Amino acid sequence: MKPAAFDYFAPKSIDEALALLAQHGYDAKPLAGGQSLVPTMNFRLAQPAVLVDLNGINELFFIRENSAGLRIGAMTRQRTVERSPLVQRRAPLIHETMPHIAHPQIRNRGTFGGSLAHADPASELPVLAITLNARMRVQSSRGERWVNASDFYLDLFATDLQPDELLVEIDIPDLPARTGWAFDEVSRRHGDYAMAGAAATVTLAVDGTVAAARLVYLSVGDFPTEAFLAETALIGERPTSAALAAAAEIAATQDISPGGDIHASAAYRRHLAKVLAARVLARAVDRAVERSAERGSA
Amino acid sequence: MNHPITLTVNATEYTGTVEARLLLSDFLRHDLDLTGTHVGCEHGVCGACTVLLDGAPVRSCLVFAVQANGRQVTTVEGLSTGPRPEQMHPLQTGFWEAHGLQCGYCTPGILMSIVPFLEENPEPSEAEIREALSGNLCRCTGYQKIVEAVQMGARLLRESRV
Ligand SMILES: Cc1cc2nc3c(=O)[nH]c(=O)nc-3n(C[C@H](O)[C@H](O)[C@H](O)COP(=O)(O)OP(=O)(O)OC[C@H]3O[C@@H](n4cnc5c(N)ncnc54)[C@H](O)[C@@H]3O)c2cc1C
Numbered sequence: 001m002k003p004a005a006f007d008y009f010a011p012k013s014i015d016e017a018l019a020l021l022a023q024h025g026y027d028a029k030p031l032a033g034g035q036s037l038v039p040t041m042n043f044r045l046a047q048p049a050v051l052v053d054l055n056g057i058n059e060l061f062f063i064r065e066n067s068a069g070l071r072i073g074a075m076t077r078q079r080t081v082e083r084s085p086l087v088q089r090r091a092p093l094i095h096e097t098m099p100h101i102a103h104p105q106i107r108n109r110g111t112f113g114g115s116l117a118h119a120d121p122a123s124e125l126p127v128l129a130i131t132l133n134a135r136m137r138v139q140s141s142r143g144e145r146w147v148n149a150s151d152f153y154l155d156l157f158a159t160d161l162q163p164d165e166l167l168v169e170i171d172i173p174d175l176p177a178r179t180g181w182a183f184d185e186v187s188r189r190h191g192d193y194a195m196a197g198a199a200a201t202v203t204l205a206v207d208g209t210v211a212a213a214r215l216v217y218l219s220v221g222d223f224p225t226e227a228f229l230a231e232t233a234l235i236g237e238r239p240t241s242a243a244l245a246a247a248a249e250i251a252a253t254q255d256i257s258p259g260g261d262i263h264a265s266a267a268y269r270r271h272l273a274k275v276l277a278a279r280v281l282a283r284a285v286d287r288a289v290e291r292s293a294e295r296g297s298a
Numbered sequence: 299m300n301h302p303i304t305l306t307v308n309a310t311e312y313t314g315t316v317e318a319r320l321l322l323s324d325f326l327r328h329d330l331d332l333t334g335t336h337v338g339c340e341h342g343v344c345g346a347c348t349v350l351l352d353g354a355p356v357r358s359c360l361v362f363a364v365q366a367n368g369r370q371v372t373t374v375e376g377l378s379t380g381p382r383p384e385q386m387h388p389l390q391t392g393f394w395e396a397h398g399l400q401c402g403y404c405t406p407g408i409l410m411s412i413v414p415f416l417e418e419n420p421e422p423s424e425a426e427i428r429e430a431l432s433g434n435l436c437r438c439t440g441y442q443k444i445v446e447a448v449q450m451g452a453r454l455l456r457e458s459r460v
């Protein structure tokens with residue numbers, strides 16, 4: 001099918017784009033990589049009257065580091081993030097996850113910010129943003145604000161963004177010392193949306209017990225789902241395989257209530273959630289141990 | 299609302315006027331008559347419409363023609379140097395010789411995905427080839443012959459460059 005007619009604008013600056021969004025309000029949609037928006041327009045599930053194309057706004061394409069972490073411009077292509085040595089060094093969890101997002105042909109166009117703004121419950125980047133305590137810089141002609149990733153996702157395909165607002169930049173703080181990370185997912189074919197996926201970080205105390213843990217799922221609810229009870233159960237524990245298995249059990253049975261669909265039944269999603277939690281927690285612990293040794297911290 | 303655009307397709311410059319909603323895939327096929335670019339699903343899943351945009355493979359069904367203004371597009375028609383079999387790109391020769399296609403619907407998209415892949419990775423393993431093919435659906439071959447065709451194409455391409 002073909003998209004319905006729309007008015008098209010290609011602003012060259014953020015200010016110009018914000019003025020267009022302010023003017024057209026609910027009728028307008030920003031166009032980033034188009035890898036989610038254009039399919040829905042081709043099916044006429046979305047029929048925006050106005051598209052504000054962000055692809056010509058050079059100031060939205062960047063990856064920068066500072067003393068506290070990384071800043072990534074919303075329009076940075078997913079493929080650029082995947083191949084950035086800076087991201088590999090400062091945000092290894094993101095580096096490890098990028099190849100799981102669709103295919104290279106999609107990542108060549110799809111953007112970092114577009115995926116975060118789209119809020120597909122099966123997408124990887126919103127889960128990483130929460131796991132890594134990322135913050136979203138949001139602008140409109142009314143001003144700017146920062147939103148924590150954990151407050152950004154409100155519902156199925158729904159974020160805290162207002163119709164006149166743009167996500168312009170994402171702040172990704174460095175992992176704390178003695179912290180390991182891991183991501184894994186299960187999909188039917190490589191590049192397909194996952195039936196379930198999980199990201200984890202684990203921080204070890206000097207005595208080797210768990211000081212902090214994060215475990216966040218994709219595809220088991222309407223938006224990224226953090227396994228708070230499992231995280232709490234790990235605090236203060238030695239990260240033995242029995243402790244990790246117990247946490248994985250809690251995550252899969254108490255923290256999530258997945259639905260079933262043609263891709264996977266609810267019971268199968270719970271099964272995947274348990275297996276994935278055990279895997280990512282174990283890898284995160286291994287890396288935390290390595291990183292503690294590397295730093296030579298006592 | 300119509301928009302004037304100028305873009306380069308297979309080293310030829312085209313100027314035209316397009317409606318904003320016109321997909322690049324339809325612009326190539328209907329306005330330029332370059333029907334080698336195939337359209338299977340129009341939602342980014344099948345890969346039949348893959349073309350190079352400034353050298354990088356993308357789905358032409360998910361780009362508006364107006365967005366290609368000022369850019370370089372390469373389609374499957376741009377791979378060969380002429381109409382004779384010996385003027386084909388080495389990857390095309392690989393598909394010909396190793397029977398990498400049956401109906402051929404998926405082939406242009408696969409060629410446009412694999413040509414840039416081989417530029418970066420001239421001697422890929424079978425696993426790497428399968429991974430590189432994962433964004434293109436073929437309903438005929440079962441992929442085995444496609445993998446063999448890519449292997450042969452990669453070899454021919456390396457030989458053409460020594
Ligand atoms: C075949 C296929 C497979 C895919 N598989 C996966 C997968 O496995 N995992 C995955 O995560 N994704 C997958 N995707 C989606 C892909 O990652 C998209 O690129 C991404 O979800 C949207 O990013 P985009 O830049 O293309 O945004 P667009 O499609 O341009 O926009 C998406 C939405 O976000 C809004 N938006 C975009 N940017 C901004 C901004 N800066 N500020 C405010 N609003 C904004 C748009 O208005 C629109 O509503 C797949 C896509 C395809 C076609």
Ligand code: FES
Pocket residue numbers: 336337338339340341342343344345346347348357358359360
């Ligand atoms: S027609 Fe473009 S991906 Fe199927």
Ligand code: FES
Pocket residue numbers: 398399400401402403404405435436437438439
């Ligand atoms: S040869 Fe028929 S779809 Fe691939």
